[in-house]
Amino acid sequence: MQSVPSRRHIIADDIRSKISNGRIKADERLPSEAQLASRYAVSTPTLRSALAVLQNEGLVEKIHGKGNFVRYPRRRITYVGGGHALRTEPSVESALRVTIRTTNLQAHGQLAGLLEVSESSPLTEFHCISHEGKSPHSLARIYVPRDLSPADVPAEPHCCKSVEAKLAKLRPPLAEVRERVSARPPTPEEAVTLRISSALAVLAITRVAADRTGRVVEAALLVLPSDRADVLFTTHHMTDERTSGG
Known part of the structure; x- marks a missing residue:
């Protein structure tokens, strides 16, 4: 039986796709967490959990007091x-x-x-x-x-x-x-x-x-x-x- 993706992973997949196809560019600030929660019709904790998935992948970084930003690919x-x-x-x-x-x-x-x-x-x-x-x-x-x-x-x-x-x-x-x-x-x-x-x-x-x-x-x-x-x-x-x- 195939499991159904959670809301946080659906949201993370959508934002990830927009980053990969260039609709959201490197160094661009994402909409506020409240705006994203409203856009995806989820609670703020669920939205933050989705962003945490992208932060753990290194795609998004949260800068205190400024918001969430798309990261440039890090040079190794x-x-x-x-x-x-x-x-x-x-x-x-x-x-x-x-x-x-x-x-x-x-x-x-x-x-x-x-x-x-x-x-x-x-x-x-x-x-x-x-x-x-x-x-x-x-x-x-x-x-x-x-x-x-x-x-x-x-x-x-x-x-x-x-x-x-x-x-x-x-x-x-x-x-x-x-x-x-x-x-x-x-x-x-x-x-x-x-x-x-x-x-x-x-x-x-x-x-x-x-x-x-x-x-x-x-x-x-x-x-x-x-x-x-x-x-x-x-x-x-x-x-x-x-x-x-x-």
Whole structure:
């Protein structure tokens, strides 16, 4: 026996169809929830449930205080393990810009543990949000000991590689990079910052880098929405010929 589609899925299918055929264009604001509920002759909770389906699919984003908007198709990026970088196609790289907020703070709790320093040790936080156009794309919080903090990182938007170059300028050569990748729901703050549904999983990457003396010189907490990111790790194995010494 074939099940009958629910009202919310019928509404979601209709709006999805209008987006796919161009009747509703990217970055266009949808009618208000009250107007849509009236148009489809459903209650507001049913209408919101239909919009939630589209939000979970990444087709619609809800901006607090402004309404529901059709999202541009998100460009995918690849985080390269151990490479301290987001790998992107040239066209993607030029489209992404990152804004930085710099804060001086003292190590505490998790940060003291990650950086292997005592409580209250001076640190600098770089709170980075990459944007594609006007929409946020990914989030990073990077922490370095205060003596390794560059003083000339501007706040205005610039490309991802220039940010990485600024942060690496004072950093000693690295000997070890440890990374932990997990999938989890976003925190409420992350969902608001990245304008994503709380039901959309994010890739959370904790990266700790140490120099040749064993000192931890950087700890980074990266959040990449799963609808636009991949993680790549490459392992190089020694061949028999190279290990035999012949």
